Amino acid sequence: MSYINLFKIAIKAIMSNKARSFLSMLGIIIGVGAVIVMMAIGQGSKESIRKELSTMGTNLLTIRPGADMRGGVRLDPSAMQTLKQADYEAILSEAKFVKGVSPEVTTSGQAVFGSNNTTSTCYGESPDYLSIKLWNIEEGTGFTEEDVKKSAKVCIVGKTVVKELFPGGQDPVGKTIRFKSIPFRIIGVLKGKGYNNWGMDQDNVIIAPYTTVMKRLAAQTHYNSIVCSAVTEELSDAAIEDLTAILRRTHKLKESDVDNFTIRSQQEFMETMSSTMDTITIILVVAAAFSLLVAGIGIMNIMLVSVTERTKEIGLRMSVGARGLDISNQFLIESILISLTGGILGVLFGGLLTWGCNAIIGYPAVIPAWSVIVSFAVCVAIGVGFGYFPAQKAARLDPIEAIRYE
Amino acid sequence: MERKVVIELRDVRRDFQVGSETVHALRGVSFKIYEGEFVTIMGTSGSGKSTLLNQLGCLDTPTSGEYLLDGIAVRTMRRSQRARLRNRKIGFVFQNYNLLAKTTAVENVELPLMYNKEYNARARREAAIKALEAVGLADRLEHKSNQMSGGQMQRVAIARALVNNPAVILADEATGNLDTRTSFEVLVLFQKLHAEGRTIIFVTHNPEIAQYSSRNIVLRDGKIREDVENHNILSAAEALAALPAPQDD
Numbered sequence: 001m002s003y004i005n006l007f008k009i010a011i012k013a014i015m016s017n018k019a020r021s022f023l024s025m026l027g028i029i030i031g032v033g034a035v036i037v038m039m040a041i042g043q044g045s046k047e048s049i050r051k052e053l054s055t056m057g058t059n060l061l062t063i064r065p066g067a068d069m070r071g072g073v074r075l076d077p078s079a080m081q082t083l084k085q086a087d088y089e090a091i092l093s094e095a096k097f098v099k100g101v102s103p104e105v106t107t108s109g110q111a112v113f114g115s116n117n118t119t120s121t122c123y124g125e126s127p128d129y130l131s132i133k134l135w136n137i138e139e140g141t142g143f144t145e146e147d148v149k150k151s152a153k154v155c156i157v158g159k160t161v162v163k164e165l166f167p168g169g170q171d172p173v174g175k176t177i178r179f180k181s182i183p184f185r186i187i188g189v190l191k192g193k194g195y196n197n198w199g200m201d202q203d204n205v206i207i208a209p210y211t212t213v214m215k216r217l218a219a220q221t222h223y224n225s226i227v228c229s230a231v232t233e234e235l236s237d238a239a240i241e242d243l244t245a246i247l248r249r250t251h252k253l254k255e256s257d258v259d260n261f262t263i264r265s266q267q268e269f270m271e272t273m274s275s276t277m278d279t280i281t282i283i284l285v286v287a288a289a290f291s292l293l294v295a296g297i298g299i300m301n302i303m304l305v306s307v308t309e310r311t312k313e314i315g316l317r318m319s320v321g322a323r324g325l326d327i328s329n330q331f332l333i334e335s336i337l338i339s340l341t342g343g344i345l346g347v348l349f350g351g352l353l354t355w356g357c358n359a360i361i362g363y364p365a366v367i368p369a370w371s372v373i374v375s376f377a378v379c380v381a382i383g384v385g386f387g388y389f390p391a392q393k394a395a396r397l398d399p400i401e402a403i404r405y406e
Numbered sequence: 407m408e409r410k411v412v413i414e415l416r417d418v419r420r421d422f423q424v425g426s427e428t429v430h431a432l433r434g435v436s437f438k439i440y441e442g443e444f445v446t447i448m449g450t451s452g453s454g455k456s457t458l459l460n461q462l463g464c465l466d467t468p469t470s471g472e473y474l475l476d477g478i479a480v481r482t483m484r485r486s487q488r489a490r491l492r493n494r495k496i497g498f499v500f501q502n503y504n505l506l507a508k509t510t511a512v513e514n515v516e517l518p519l520m521y522n523k524e525y526n527a528r529a530r531r532e533a534a535i536k537a538l539e540a541v542g543l544a545d546r547l548e549h550k551s552n553q554m555s556g557g558q559m560q561r562v563a564i565a566r567a568l569v570n571n572p573a574v575i576l577a578d579e580a581t582g583n584l585d586t587r588t589s590f591e592v593l594v595l596f597q598k599l600h601a602e603g604r605t606i607i608f609v610t611h612n613p614e615i616a617q618y619s620s621r622n623i624v625l626r627d628g629k630i631r632e633d634v635e636n637h638n639i640l641s642a643a644e645a646l647a648a649l650p651a652p653q654d655d
């Protein structure tokens with residue numbers, strides 16, 4: 001029989017059992033929808049990581065205490081206190097490929113102004129920090145080397161802190177807030193940056209001279225990290241090598257000792273994030289794909305029911321000259337049609353979920369075109385794969401017995 | 407005049423294995439059926455009539471013996487070849503019509519041609535309409551199977567059996583589900599087809615029907631007990647006219 005006619009028969013069969021057909025499609029719809037939205041989230045994350053990379057400056061270098069932690073080994077606390085003032089000074093005076101350096105000390109706590117309060121993080125930094133991070137001040141000024149020397153109790157605040165502490169819309173510059181009970185005078189407000197990829201509010205920050213934070217807030221003599229920026233992105237690797245040599249010397253490491261610090265470039269960091277994203281995406285897509293497997297079994301089940309119900313019809317078709325191949329094609333096309341229709345609806349459903357991600361949650365999900373094509377291909381494969389057994393069962397029926405079937 | 411042989415059976419046997427027992431449904435049947443014959447096959451229940459018809463219709467294969475349909479040896483054919491043979495050479499009429507549900511008369515009659523690549527959609531429809539006209543259903547083309555009476559459904563089924571212009575029409579108890587009057591109407595139709603030169607094999611329980619055919623074969627225990635030509639064929643149309651008029655109450 002011609003494929004057009006087989007197609008018509010399949011449509012008729014599906015339409016004459018609308019509810020059942022829809023229910024058997026439902027698994028595919030949900031499965032494909034899930035796969036599409038997972039891929040969209042993965043793709044969206046990678047794209048926004050890339051975007052963030054370009055706005056944050058690709059030549060950012062971060063020095064952290066302790067050996068490379070990518071292995072996931074926990075270190076004892078003393079190993080995490082290796083970055084000291086001597087390191088900072090050595091980098092300042094000796095580092096060749098670096099144009100800005102800032103020690104970094106962070107502490108979280110309550111910020112209070114009048115009757116308003118908010119939980120925030122205070123970053124102790126050098127005046128270089130804003131230029132390293134390509135961050136601008138919207139109002140007021142930054143602090144100076146003079147403020148660092150005097151451990152001045154001044155700070156720059158992010159937009160979120162302003163919003164929480166000054167809900168009335170007063171000008172925050174010149175006001176004195178308290179962070180962990182220590183008074184800080186606000187001298188500047190940062191430009192808004194919004195949320196980063198991991199849902200962190202980048203505007204919920206208070207930036208103060210690192211000396212102030214170390215002495216008055218954290219009561220520590222080591223830094224949590226040192227950030228600097230390489231002169232150019234291309235020189236990042238050279239800068240890392242140079243910094244490594246300087247720090248090994250200041251840390252008095254022997255030839256055989258491993259580094260007790262880690263230097264990562266922004267580039268490297270983003271690549272790690274991106275590959276982590278890939279792994280997460282793959283895991284989620286595999287989970288969603290399993291639901292497609294279950295959906296396929298559902299289709300097989302419905303097709304077996306359909307074959308049994310239509311045993312008499314199959315017998316009649318055979319008696320007027322249908323070959324086994326004609327019969328198996330008839331059922332295969334029906335199952336492909338069910339799963340492909342499910343796939344199309346599933347892509348629409350996935351599109352809807354993706355739109356919801358963007359519009360409602362604000363997560364930047366983007367559907368990659370190839371994921372749609374792959375979904376359709378997978379649906380055809382499911383239709384063939386899970387329709388094959390019922391179709392064969394139909395094709396192998398004995399016409400005499402089939403036509404007598406009641 | 408040399409008559410053309412449409413069907414030739416040579417010592418056809420059909421055994422069924424039921425558990426450890428062997429049922430001999432056909433125990434060596436031989437006959438020739440010539441073009442244009444209207445043969446009724448009779449016999450008690452279980453005598454092997456349906457089994458014989460299934461052999462003739464290429465739905466089943468003999469355990470032994472030879473079957474020639476239009477000169478073609480059928481027994482050694484593959485399944486798909488037999489399907490093709492059914493499609494081109496045979497028209498079936500069943501006791502319970504076997505029409506596709508929710509499907510119009512035309513579409514039902516088109517069914518055999520759907521499996522014949524030589525027909526396109528248009529030729530198919532034309533042939534189907536012609537067959538429906540031949541059975542007197544020109545005014546019921548688009549009626550669905552559930553919108554017709556038993557007699558009409560059986561006539562659609564006969565049109566379906568005719569549409570591929572088969573070498574032989576096989577009917578198994580084609581009037582078994584119909585009342586006397588409708589049975590005669592169907593019989594009139596078969597006689598008309600016979601008069602047009604078609605070859606018909608008609609299995610029935612009803613001995614009366616044998617009077618309207620040209621030849622009668624009686625089976626018993628899977629063997630031919632009687633095979634006689636009927637030189638005094640009665641007219642079903644006359645018999646129908648003689649029936650008491652249908653009571654309207």
Ligand SMILES: Nc1ncnc2c1ncn2[C@@H]1O[C@H](COP(=O)(O)OP(=O)(O)OP(=O)(O)O)[C@@H](O)[C@H]1O
Binds near residue numbers: 422458
């Ligand atoms: N598929 C089968 N398996 C086993 N035995 C079968 C099968 N088909 C038919 N038989 C046996 O073969 C014999 C002939 O059966 P068949 O159906 O041909 O009889 P019949 O003459 O058509 O009877 P009826 O008038 O009741 O329709 C019976 O004894 C039946 O039990």
Ligand SMILES: [Mg+2]
Binds near residue numbers: 455456457
């Ligand atoms: Mg029978």
